[in-house]
Amino acid sequence: MSPLPENLSIASLQVHADDDLAVTSDVAAPLHVSTTFRYPSNPADLQTAGDLFSALDAGELSHNDIPHIYSRYTQPVSSRAEAVLSKIIGGHAVLYSSGLSAFHAAMIYYNPKNVFIGDGYHGCHGILHILERNNGTKIHSLDADPEILQPGDVIHLETPVNPTGLAFDITHYAKIAHDRKAFLVIDATFAPPPLQDPFKWGADLVMHSATKYFGGHSDLLAGVLVTKDPKVETTLKADRNYIGTITASLESWLLLRSLRTYSYRIKIQAESANAIVKYFYENRAKFPVLKKIYHSSVQVLDEDQEKVAFIKEQLPLGGGPVFSIEVADEEIAKTLPSKTSLFHHATSLGGVESLIEWRAMSDPTIQRTLLRISVGVEDTQDLINDLSQAFNQYN
Numbered sequence: 604m605s606p607l608p609e610n611l612s613i614a615s616l617q618v619h620a621d622d623d624l625a626v627t628s629d630v631a632a633p634l635h636v637s638t639t640f641r642y643p644s645n646p647a648d649l650q651t652a653g654d655l656f657s658a659l660d661a662g663e664l665s666h667n668d669i670p671h672i673y674s675r676y677t678q679p680v681s682s683r684a685e686a687v688l689s690k691i692i693g694g695h696a697v698l699y700s701s702g703l704s705a706f707h708a709a710m711i712y713y714n715p716k717n718v719f720i721g722d723g724y725h726g727c728h729g730i731l732h733i734l735e736r737n738n739g740t741k742i743h744s745l746d747a748d749p750e751i752l753q754p755g756d757v758i759h760l761e762t763p764v765n766p767t768g769l770a771f772d773i774t775h776y777a778k779i780a781h782d783r784k785a786f787l788v789i790d791a792t793f794a795p796p797p798l799q800d801p802f803k804w805g806a807d808l809v810m811h812s813a814t815k816y817f818g819g820h821s822d823l824l825a826g827v828l829v830t831k832d833p834k835v836e837t838t839l840k841a842d843r844n845y846i847g848t849i850t851a852s853l854e855s856w857l858l859l860r861s862l863r864t865y866s867y868r869i870k871i872q873a874e875s876a877n878a879i880v881k882y883f884y885e886n887r888a889k890f891p892v893l894k895k896i897y898h899s900s901v902q903v904l905d906e907d908q909e910k911v912a913f914i915k916e917q918l919p920l921g922g923g924p925v926f927s928i929e930v931a932d933e934e935i936a937k938t939l940p941s942k943t944s945l946f947h948h949a950t951s952l953g954g955v956e957s958l959i960e961w962r963a964m965s966d967p968t969i970q971r972t973l974l975r976i977s978v979g980v981e982d983t984q985d986l987i988n989d990l991s992q993a994f995n996q997y998n
């Protein structure tokens with residue numbers, strides 16, 4: 604095949620960015636299950652791991668040129684998925700066995716003494732508590748005094764944030780971090796490309812739970828860190844070899860297969876969520892059970908315009924496919940999911956199936972009247988009708 608032209612859109616890249624890594628003539632990527640790979644048969648071609656790392660460090664080799672050796676380091680299918688994610692997200696993507704193992708790898712890489720972190724996925728807090736217990740890492744609130752930050756420390760910002768889908772200004776936190784020679788890590792799971800590009804607004808490292816939109820079918824666990832710096836990529840991959848958290852073959856294959864249709868899924872899911880939020884926001888007087896709707900698109904309507912101006916810039920296509928609602932009381936929050944037909948009562952998000960979760964089920968820190976809704980690919984009007992009839996059962 605001829606080389607790929609420059610400036611392809613995500614829709615083309617998700618299908619072709621890994622074409623040059625195909626080692627067979629199969630059109631659909633094969634699943635490779637081998638854990639070990641033969642060294643070159645010609646002794647003159649043998650390069651030790653040390654040779655390869657020196658060549659990587661010198662920029663003489665890219666990760667894609669490295670032969671596979673052992674699948675804890677690299678293997679063909681995860682490398683292909685990394686090639687696609689690198690193009691979609693716009694950097695060097697390193698895959699992990701889950702979103703949390705990606706976050707853990709970021710913390711091992713930066714090894715911060717202080718971490719600023721806000722609300723958000725409770726699992727990232729769980730990892731920080733382990734680091735606090737073992738290493739004395741200090742955990743501070745997102746808006747703690749910037750003077751606390753030392754060079755090499757980390758601000759970890761999740762935006763839009765789990766579970767509400769509310770957005771935070773990446774530029775603001777990038778400035779605070781960089782003024783103190785600290786780093787900004789963005790968990791962008793709730794608004795993957797093309798919804799938001801954290802690098803454009805100053806992120807040093809972008810993280811996603813690939814279990815969500817990149818996987819998209821609620822059938823695999825994966826995580827990804829993305830860096831603009833090839834040297835950081837080299838270190839992350841070397842570290843990953845020792846912590847043993849590469850995405851396994853089958854999971855990588857499922858992910859690669861899912862990525863082929865990714866841009867269409869995220870577009871439909873985000874458009875649908877924005878339309879559903881708009882409908883219930885505009886018609887909230889008709890649904891007394893509904894006390895509040897949380898989503899970045901509602902922030903734009905409700906909050907001080909100067910404060911939320913960043914949202915239109917950083918989420919130009921609208922908010923992501925997850926939003927939350929608060930209902931009148933805990934009993935309603937508990938029972939409402941059983942009144943819907945198209946929303947499974949389950950945790951997680953990002954799959955083709957719409958989900959609703961009484962969030963207290965999995966996050967002990969959250970208010971007990973909150974329901975999180977993840978919009979799938981079903982018809983928007985059907986989803987509005989389903990939620991409306993569920994809300995109406997409490998009139």
Ligand SMILES: Cc1ncc(COP(=O)(O)O)c(C=O)c1O
Nearest residue numbers: 701702703724765792812814825
């Ligand atoms: C925002 C966010 N970050 C990270 C994670 C962790 O990802 P994983 O479940 O793939 O480990 C999740 C999981 O729900 C999440 O919602």
